[in-house]
Amino acid sequence: MYETTDPRPPLPEWILECYTVLCEQEVDGEVPSFSREQALDILLEAQTPDLEPEDVDHALTRLLERGYLYTVDDELRVTNPPE
Template structure:
């Protein structure tokens, strides 16, 4: 069920979302889990452990900040 409640995640996971948003040319761009992980691990402000990147991606998916279509990730509209 959708809610108007603000979506809240730990700051470092929200930072991961901002990294992905800033690296994608538009929100309709599909990218793989591996590409998302590489983007996060390449960012100076993100922890450099692959387990942290995978955890952040999974939390973003679980919380609706990212969604998956045919095995590819997409960014949910940051305004919502």
């Protein structure tokens, strides 16, 4: 769901579901970070929703373009919305 207080542009629900899955990754209290390949594997294993590899790649691209994810040294990191 897109909240009106979130300054980021809205995305389709299925892409936001992918974002939620990535946000829920355990990383010892740090910002979740992973390689693009790891993110692809995480999302394909979660099957939320049932996605093909091309769909997951598209979702990651859109999340990066819209600021939901960002890269640091070839690692993807989750951008947490302001609270």
